[in-house]
Amino acid sequence: MSKPKTRIQQRNRAAIMSAGLEIFSQYGLRGSTLDRIAETAGLSKPNLLYYFPSKDAIYTALLEKLLETWLDPLVKMDAEGDPIREILGYVRRKLTMSRDFPRESRLFANEILQGAPHIEEHLSVDLRALVAEKAVVIKKWEAAGKIAPVDPYHLIFSIWSTTQHYADFDVQVRAVLGGDDPFDDAMNYLDTLFRRMLTPPKP
Amino acid sequence: MSKPKTRIQQRNRAAIMSAGLEIFSQYGLRGSTLDRIAETAGLSKPNLLYYFPSKDAIYTALLEKLLETWLDPLVKMDAEGDPIREILGYVRRKLTMSRDFPRESRLFANEILQGAPHIEEHLSVDLRALVAEKAVVIKKWEAAGKIAPVDPYHLIFSIWSTTQHYADFDVQVRAVLGGDDPFDDAMNYLDTLFRRMLTPPKP
DNA sequence: TCTTGATTTGACCATCTGGTCAAAGTGAGG
DNA sequence: CCTCACTTTGACCAGATGGTCAAATCAAGA
Numbered sequence: 410m411s412k413p414k415t416r417i418q419q420r421n422r423a424a425i426m427s428a429g430l431e432i433f434s435q436y437g438l439r440g441s442t443l444d445r446i447a448e449t450a451g452l453s454k455p456n457l458l459y460y461f462p463s464k465d466a467i468y469t470a471l472l473e474k475l476l477e478t479w480l481d482p483l484v485k486m487d488a489e490g491d492p493i494r495e496i497l498g499y500v501r502r503k504l505t506m507s508r509d510f511p512r513e514s515r516l517f518a519n520e521i522l523q524g525a526p527h528i529e530e531h532l533s534v535d536l537r538a539l540v541a542e543k544a545v546v547i548k549k550w551e552a553a554g555k556i557a558p559v560d561p562y563h564l565i566f567s568i569w570s571t572t573q574h575y576a577d578f579d580v581q582v583r584a585v586l587g588g589d590d591p592f593d594d595a596m597n598y599l600d601t602l603f604r605r606m607l608t609p610p611k612p
Numbered sequence: 613m614s615k616p617k618t619r620i621q622q623r624n625r626a627a628i629m630s631a632g633l634e635i636f637s638q639y640g641l642r643g644s645t646l647d648r649i650a651e652t653a654g655l656s657k658p659n660l661l662y663y664f665p666s667k668d669a670i671y672t673a674l675l676e677k678l679l680e681t682w683l684d685p686l687v688k689m690d691a692e693g694d695p696i697r698e699i700l701g702y703v704r705r706k707l708t709m710s711r712d713f714p715r716e717s718r719l720f721a722n723e724i725l726q727g728a729p730h731i732e733e734h735l736s737v738d739l740r741a742l743v744a745e746k747a748v749v750i751k752k753w754e755a756a757g758k759i760a761p762v763d764p765y766h767l768i769f770s771i772w773s774t775t776q777h778y779a780d781f782d783v784q785v786r787a788v789l790g791g792d793d794p795f796d797d798a799m800n801y802l803d804t805l806f807r808r809m810l811t812p813p814k815p
Numbered sequence: 816t817c818t819t820g821a822t823t824t825g826a827c828c829a830t831c832t833g834g835t836c837a838a839a840g841t842g843a844g845g
Numbered sequence: 846c847c848t849c850a851c852t853t854t855g856a857c858c859a860g861a862t863g864g865t866c867a868a869a870t871c872a873a874g875a
Binding site: 434435436437438439440441515518519521522523524525529532533536537540557559560562563564566567569570571573574575577578580581582584585586587591594595597598599601602605606 | 637638639640641642643644718721722724725726727728732735736739740743760762763765766767769770772773774776777778780781783784785787788789790794797798800801802804805808809
């Protein structure tokens, strides 16, 4: 129940998770079918259900695995570091995640769009506590005159939204820009955006 | 085919569109059922299909109606106006739309998340042209020294993402903040964010 | 009131979907 | 090569789903 034993189990469970991520991130929980997930994973449907008891179980396992790592970039924002460097580093890590894990980002977005029925508690407990803790840090930086005055909660929201946009709305971004990889320019732009936002005015 | 004739047709078609918006914006095209839409609209399923030929037809009609008005705030950004005032006005209008039409925002987000199969052409033609046109305007403002140097495309992306975030990720925002209406604070924050981004440095 | 077109619905159908199950296949240690 | 646990699958099922249709109901003008 806890850890996969054989190599074949590891391989197939990983294939199912990957396929589920692929399908769920596009169509959401209700819009995805076991047949498509099984096909994508290269397994028959009964075989898939040999490894996971239900469609919901795959989806839940994916969400849990995702939540483990999703907040890591924010956790790493260090109260002892240089404020602007820390916040811009957070922006950079978040944008990098959008580039390297777009399916995870879309899975999360889909879950939230549908009202977050599976992770509502996680959001209103763990996430809320983490953001509150970081908001205090940001307010301290502001009080020390290290950054310009700012609403820390909405600052974090704007970091989330601007960075995740390049994963979740990738199709739109590429339609507007015309196919070129947008991430380098996005990185420069967001760096500038939050640097100008946070740099304290000269006295 | 073109215009509804009787009052009863207007009423029922409107009820179906509203119900479809409610359901599709939550569950996406594949995840929504005719039964739920019919129930939400207060009609029987065959009766619903008397007004629209198929589920896809409702979805498509919704998307088309949405696209008509969705870009209006950007269209209204006036090349002849005061640059910072125009851009901040655009931010304000976009955030207001997130507050007043969250279902439309989520419907759009869902369609994009799924790869925009129904509106890909619209994005890569009409939207692309509109953004390109406004990018030129922004670059002119920059050349005239009215705003700080900025990548106009990513500026627009960041306006879209930050404003739509309050509709699409409403559940998350409220989970983190704890139920208070976030829009007033969001408006102040975004005004500050883009004002600091765009205000030209003093020479 | 009668007629006629618009509206509504109960019953129905084919297909899809999540999930089950018994049986067959497979492979690694003895 | 035998065994036994692990793995895979074809056949199947019940319920959901998109959609059809003929019949019933309704509404408004003649």
